[in-house]
Amino acid sequence: xxxxxxxxxxxxxxxxxxxxxxxxxxxxxxxxxxxxxxxxxxxxxxxxxxxxxxxxxxxxxxxxxxxxxxxxxxxxxxxxxxxxxxxxxx
Numbered sequence: 001x002x003x004x005x006x007x008x009x010x011x012x013x014x015x016x017x018x019x020x021x022x023x024x025x026x027x028x029x030x031x032x033x034x035x036x037x038x039x040x041x042x043x044x045x046x047x048x049x050x051x052x053x054x055x056x057x058x059x060x061x062x063x064x065x066x067x068x069x070x071x072x073x074x075x076x077x078x079x080x081x082x083x084x085x086x087x088x089x090x
Contacts, residue, residue: 053077 018025038059045061046054052073057065 049073 019027042057042059042061045057045066049057049066049069052070053076054069054073057069
């Protein structure tokens, strides 16, 4: 692993370029690291709900939406295990 004493010496400078898209010239900088977070959260939710047969959940994954998805999955499972009634004999 490189340490400060093993790196060559170098100079840095700031080359400031203002953004033309807003009056203050400010550029966004912190949002890039957060773009993957929603996908990670939804993947975790889907992993937890996989035993129920859930393969998709719409964003935003609110507590109510997760609860409703669980109820729907349980309803589908109960319906799949029901045996159809035989038609009445004539």
